[in-house]
Amino acid sequence: MVDRVSARDTDWDGVRLHVVTGKGGTGKTTIAAALALALAAGGRKVLLVEVEGRQGIAQLFDCPPLPYEERKVAVAPDGGDVYALAVDTEEALIEYLEMFYNLKRAGKAMSRLGVVDFVTTIAPGLRDVILTGKTSEAVRRKRKDGSFIYDAVVMDAPPTGRITKFLNVNDEVSGLAKVGPIRNHADTVMKVVRSPETAVHFVTLLEEMPVQETMDGIHELTGVGLPVGGVFVNMEHPSVLAEDDLTAAAAGTLDLDEIVRAVKSAGLEHDAEQIAAVLASDAADHARRTALQRREKERLEAIDRPRYSLPLLSDGMDLAGLYDLAAALRAQGAA
């Protein structure tokens, strides 16, 4: 097969399913979207899948709520398309029942009666196998000429606490029907998820709880033999001070006289002493925060996986910011 994209070495060449997890609120949806953009850059076609029914992708790309349908949501730098799909559990379950159990229309009636809700509640494994199934179908889908429809699929996945269960569908459905379509379905999903074509990425902040969850999550995934991808450190505050200045700022020994002189020479004659004091106290705070980030980063060193750093966008998130994050991912070799 001819590679349509220029040969560019990235850390995930050969990976076609990127699963993005992390503690709640760390930026899973944001990073998944940025990664999709980055992977699409240069003329590829990428599908971004949302499985939690929250329309986070639509919000991020500033478009109306997505239907249960693959829709183009963005054009990547240098051409390339990002498609998005918001999987609706209920519709996906009905679709599945229709496909495998020949239940034309019955599905609709079931949904009116609330049976769907009921079934997915007593058997959460069923819901997961349907969500992962839908995704792995998109990964495997081919054109007539045998080439893949999507060059890559990125999944905005459930948070760390649920990811192992979510992906380890074989285990999950083991209590369900032992034979028949659901078993086969789970086996197919498992084959995709376990293959080297899949990588499970973790998004974290440089804070205690998200880092702990990342380490626990990676341990768990490894334990069941699922492929761990990279660690994406999000919202890192870059340190703007030199090493010795950081030390001095933390210890409260910055040269205040020098700062006062500098402030005055910059045209802030008035209140220069007070301004210098405010600057020093901001700096002390910054130094402590930097120290905390370093400590958490050191803990992450123990994880032998590629690591990427995404800056905190100080103007908040918008579409332009998303493209910036995508560019940062490409620059670091994540795509």
Place this chain on the structure above:
Amino acid sequence: MSPTGKTPPALDVDGLLDDPRTKIIVCCGSGGVGKTTTAAALGVRAAERGRDVVVLTVDPARRLAQSMGLSELDNNPRKIEVEGDGELHAMMLDMKRTFDEIVEAHADPDRAKQILANPFYQSLSSSLSGTQEYMAMEKLGQLHRSGAWDLIIVDTPPSRNALDFLDAPERMGRFLDGRFMKILAAPAKTGGRLGVKVISAGFGMFTGVINKVLGVQLLRDVQTFVAAFDTMFGGFRERAEKTFKLLQTPGTAFLVVAAPEPDALREASYFVERLAEERMPLAGLVINRVHESAADALSAARSQAAAETLEERGEHRLTAALLRLHTDRMLLAAREERLRDHFASAHPTVPVTAVPAQAEDVHDLEGLRQVGHDLAARPSAA
């Protein structure tokens, strides 16, 4: 203080903690905003001000739990040494254990054993969504009924949606009590009597499908579970309703916690409105992890201009960097302030307190005291 002049009323935290009529404080809000931290900090402060307090935490950060002596999840309050006249106990919710206890309390020993051993019960009690919320409510009810506490402070489970805490118990009760559960449990008995055409017409097919998809074993487990659990169904619902009513009494105070970010404040807004609808007493809003600015010292614009001047000249490298830092901080503070104003204009009567972001995680008594102090600090009338 705020640029638009919409200064919301200040939340009087010490007044709330000191009032002997305050019996229950519920800290709620969306995930990661600081509910657990706020609950723990209030506990420490209340105890040090003389109350006998128990704090029910749901998911404390590991280091915080350790520093509070809660490294073991034993579902029972543990004493924590604090200064002052009061007493502080803290516990961490064990949701499965709490569920088991309800079963043990309501079923005769044989039946209880049967239920606890049922595979369906086991997955239900540890993974059914809403279970954690239900059990937090249940534990709150138990602590309240025990009459052993002068003040109970509850943390709420980490859901992305702040309203889950109010809705989940009802949803779970409905599920356990629900029609399909009963139909599944006793198809023969109810098939004819339900009389609803749609159901009877499609019913055979549905159970057929469910059987095929889920497997006979799971269905059998569900059926035995339901049969054994049958006598408890009513009780389940009733318990949830009782606790819900308890939350409407004037001795309860809700504190909605939010981060100064659009999503968290939007959730807080929904929650405030919902509490009013349910006639549940809101004490106020806690905005946690704010970045304060010494606003009058040096504005973002002047700070940036000064930084540029120094950078152009290539002088005073350190101060130029400090000015950049300060600029960013002022911009952040201004953005947060706008979000707070926005909330205040939508809910002008809701009392508010703000807690500055500490440079480090809050993981010991000292950090909690600081948060407690910040919670109680009221901006001097200006």
